[in-house]
Amino acid sequence: MKKLIKLTVNDREVEAAVEPNLTLTDFLRYELNLTGTKKGCETGDCGACTVILDGIPVNSCLVLAVQANGRKVETIEGLATEEGLHPVQDAFVEHGAIQCGFCSPGMIMSAKHLLDKNPKPDEGEIRAAIAGNLCRCTGYQKIIDAIKSV
Amino acid sequence: MLLPKFDFHEPTSVDEACEILATFGPKAKVLAGGTDLMVNLKKKILAPENLVCLSRIDSLHGIVEEKDQIVIGGRYTVAELTVDPLVEKKLGALRSGARALGSPLVRNRATIAGNIGSARPAADLPPSLIAYGATVILVSSQGKREVPLGDFFKGPGFTELRPEEVLTEVRVPVPTAGQAPATSTWACARPRIATWSMWPPILPWTRRTGPSKPHGLSWGRWARHPCGPAGPKRHWLVRSRTRRSFSRPEKRPARTASPLMTSGAQPAIARPWWGF
Numbered sequence: 001m002k003k004l005i006k007l008t009v010n011d012r013e014v015e016a017a018v019e020p021n022l023t024l025t026d027f028l029r030y031e032l033n034l035t036g037t038k039k040g041c042e043t044g045d046c047g048a049c050t051v052i053l054d055g056i057p058v059n060s061c062l063v064l065a066v067q068a069n070g071r072k073v074e075t076i077e078g079l080a081t082e083e084g085l086h087p088v089q090d091a092f093v094e095h096g097a098i099q100c101g102f103c104s105p106g107m108i109m110s111a112k113h114l115l116d117k118n119p120k121p122d123e124g125e126i127r128a129a130i131a132g133n134l135c136r137c138t139g140y141q142k143i144i145d146a147i148k149s150v
Numbered sequence: 151m152l153l154p155k156f157d158f159h160e161p162t163s164v165d166e167a168c169e170i171l172a173t174f175g176p177k178a179k180v181l182a183g184g185t186d187l188m189v190n191l192k193k194k195i196l197a198p199e200n201l202v203c204l205s206r207i208d209s210l211h212g213i214v215e216e217k218d219q220i221v222i223g224g225r226y227t228v229a230e231l232t233v234d235p236l237v238e239k240k241l242g243a244l245r246s247g248a249r250a251l252g253s254p255l256v257r258n259r260a261t262i263a264g265n266i267g268s269a270r271p272a273a274d275l276p277p278s279l280i281a282y283g284a285t286v287i288l289v290s291s292q293g294k295r296e297v298p299l300g301d302f303f304k305g306p307g308f309t310e311l312r313p314e315e316v317l318t319e320v321r322v323p324v325p326t327a328g329q330a331p332a333t334s335t336w337a338c339a340r341p342r343i344a345t346w347s348m349w350p351p352i353l354p355w356t357r358r359t360g361p362s363k364p365h366g367l368s369w370g371r372w373a374r375h376p377c378g379p380a381g382p383k384r385h386w387l388v389r390s391r392t393r394r395s396f397s398r399p400e401k402r403p404a405r406t407a408s409p410l411m412t413s414g415a416q417p418a419i420a421r422p423w424w425g426f
Contacts, residue, residue, distance in 0.1 A: 019155075020156060021152070043151075043189045044255070044256055045253075058259050059255045059256065062185055062188045063259070064184070067205060110254070110255070
């Protein structure tokens, strides 16, 4: 039976009736067309589906849409403003920290959360913060350089 | 990967959760952080008709020191354990286990009750908790009971937890003076084991430290060496008289403990991996 949920996605109130077995990733991608959040392993290993839920980065593939009821979700689409890209996105572009780009949305969300908490992280802290985001192109060094430069 | 169909329940109190579980029995599963259960649902290993989500039960979230125990709510996340000042100050071995668990994203969701209740062989929290002599509180509509964590696990995926019960809190006795918790991975001895999440925390009693003898465990120059996946029951306990040189476990704990650990492991599982 569908359940009615109300949540805030990128500062926008969203109301929808969803099946209980719909994951937050699928809800964002297929119901709200926010396809920036990627589906990778779908088992919480790769971090491609990282979103920020109530201020904490999580694997949205392991969260049910109904669990996000009443909560605040930030996705990659919510970072850029009318003034331009978010500084983390700018840094990724500047440093070429993108190869195939599939891990980038998750990586950027994890990096944004780290920089919100700790504006000047050292390399160890950066590596620890993005440990849950896998880059199969193995372009980690440029990603770390980009985050350091923000 | 599609999830099977289920009904979703979101109780706001433990009593309400127990009522739901009593109604549906084995047809219901408790959802704590979901980092394990959701994967099992996707892989079709489990297909419960009802999911009982604990995320709205505020009383299960928190940590408090009560007399000589630290009481950790079942919904306390592993990420919170890694940064909690009380855990850092008094339960260093638990903190080490928490820091080793999964990735930051998984730690943000995973809960202490889930890590214990799922009884996964590679779980990172139970070994140190057993070493501390922790107990778990299991609540159902019939009442509540306290089970020592050392007796809680029955095998991979099997525990004392009945279908109608909720693991509400973990009670950890605060180590007293003279108790020296330490953790060690087997990376020192066998790098392959490190990939297998082997965490043998060591909690030796270097001196007779007075009357404290929690749950009938060792004291004097005896030590507890609970260990990760090293046998069918996965968390075995070696009670062995240690050598005098072992009185400072923080110095090379894996080396001093290894003969004791290997002698207590189940050979069928342990030896091919350990190569002893």
